[in-house]
Amino acid sequence: MNSxxxxxxxxxxxxxxxxxxxxxxxxxxSILMSSLGILVGMNELSGETQRLQSTSFRTLEFxxxxxxxxxxxxxxxxxxxxxxxxxxxxxxxx
Amino acid sequence: MNLFTPLSWNDxxxxxxxxxxxxxxxxxxxxxxxxxxxxxxxxxxxxxxxxNVLLGGFLDILRSVPLIIQLxxxxxxxxxxxxxxxxxxxxxxxLSLYTMAxxxxxxxxxxxxxxxxxxxxxxxxxxxxxxxxxxVRVPIGMRAVFPSWLGVALxxxxxxxxxxxxxxxxxxxxxxxxxxxTQQPLMILLGVGLFYFMISYPLSRYGKxxxxxxxx
Numbered sequence: 001m002n003s004x005x006x007x008x009x010x011x012x013x014x015x016x017x018x019x020x021x022x023x024x025x026x027x028x029x030s031i032l033m034s035s036l037g038i039l040v041g042m043n044e045l046s047g048e049t050q051r052l053q054s055t056s057f058r059t060l061e062f063x064x065x066x067x068x069x070x071x072x073x074x075x076x077x078x079x080x081x082x083x084x085x086x087x088x089x090x091x092x093x094x
Numbered sequence: 095m096n097l098f099t100p101l102s103w104n105d106x107x108x109x110x111x112x113x114x115x116x117x118x119x120x121x122x123x124x125x126x127x128x129x130x131x132x133x134x135x136x137x138x139x140x141x142x143x144x145x146n147v148l149l150g151g152f153l154d155i156l157r158s159v160p161l162i163i164q165l166x167x168x169x170x171x172x173x174x175x176x177x178x179x180x181x182x183x184x185x186x187x188x189l190s191l192y193t194m195a196x197x198x199x200x201x202x203x204x205x206x207x208x209x210x211x212x213x214x215x216x217x218x219x220x221x222x223x224x225x226x227x228x229x230v231r232v233p234i235g236m237r238a239v240f241p242s243w244l245g246v247a248l249x250x251x252x253x254x255x256x257x258x259x260x261x262x263x264x265x266x267x268x269x270x271x272x273x274x275x276t277q278q279p280l281m282i283l284l285g286v287g288l289f290y291f292m293i294s295y296p297l298s299r300y301g302k303x304x305x306x307x308x309x310x
Contacts, residue, residue: 028158035160039259046163059170067159067167074158 017093024081028074035070045069098277105272112268113289119182119264120251123189127250128243130190131197136227138198139205156195162256164188169260185257189250196246203242204235241308244301248294255290265289 001009038046049066053059085093134153138146156164169184179187208231216226236243258267269286273279 032158032160035162036256038162046160059166060174063163063167063170067163070160070163071155071158 017089020081020085020089020093024078027081028077031073031077032070099275101272101276101278101281108272109265109268109285112263112265115182115262115268116251116254116264116266119186119189119257119262120254122186123193123250123254124247126186126190127193127197128247130194132201132232134194134198135201135205138202153195153198156191161188161192161253162259164192165256165260181257181260181262185260185262189254189257192253193246193250196250197243200239200242200246201236204239205231206235207238208235238308241301241305244297244304248297248301251294252290 034044035046037044038050041047043051045066049062053062056062134149138149141149165185165188168188169179169181172179172184212230212234213226216230217223221229254264255266258264258270261267265286269282272282276282
């Protein structure tokens with residue numbers, strides 16, 4: 001095998017098996033940390049919630065819904081990642 | 095005419111108060127969170143499946159809702175219920191719970207890492223159940239997870255900056271107030287960043303050192 005084949009058939013498959021779970025954890029982490037956009041006035045989920053809250057003064061309801069949305073989002077990402085893992089790695093995750 | 099008062103040495107006390115508040119709330123959160131995390135981790139390592147699913151679900155909510163949302167939600171909730179707490183108390187409650195959620199996982203893996211045979215040997219030497227916990231499982235299990243405990247503690251110290259959103263006067267909020275007076279954001283934020291770096295860098299190096307020492 002030449003070096004490209006070595007990477008394609010040997011190194012990369014093993015590497016992805018090893019890093020798959022830490023990688024999905026990082027994905028979830030970056031979704032959660034995107035909520036920090038609230039501090040700089042970005043209009044992602046929390047920032048938009050903050051903006052709506054400041055016009056309607058229904059802080060509790062809006063942030064409750066935002067919390068539920070974040071929870072559902074992380075669960076969806078985890079579900080998708082486990083489905084992909086089943087499909088791609090066929091249960092041979094380390 | 096100069097509209098802004100530039101940064102002067104008189105602000106040092108103000109910044110120092112912010113630094114002390116940051117250290118204070120981080121220490122409170124780390125200590126309470128570790129104690130609760132140890133308890134919850136022990137319960138999770140010991141108990142059967144149904145309790146584990148229940149506790150795990152609760153901890154899962156704490157872990158998969160961003161801290162900033164939890165803080166805002168909690169303060170508005172207790173405010174709406176009619177018992178407004180001061181920002182320090184509310185912030186340390188949420189920060190401790192958040193720390194607990196991560197610590198319990200760390201400690202549970204610590205308890206699981208103690209070999210079953212060792213516990214059985216301790217029991218057969220005539221130790222009571224509590225003695226095996228006190229003298230065998232806690233010391234051995236906790237030693238194994240010390241580096242990851244340190245990692246969680248450091249990330250909590252960084253997360254403590256978010257308590258500024260509910261109005262606790264910690265370093266970030268102090269810096270923001272100074273910025274709005276002096277209009278020198280770059281210098282102040284660089285200083286604040288340097289302070290956070292100076293605390294966490296030596297500690298994380300120490301964690302790496304301990305980790306390396308334990309591998310050998």
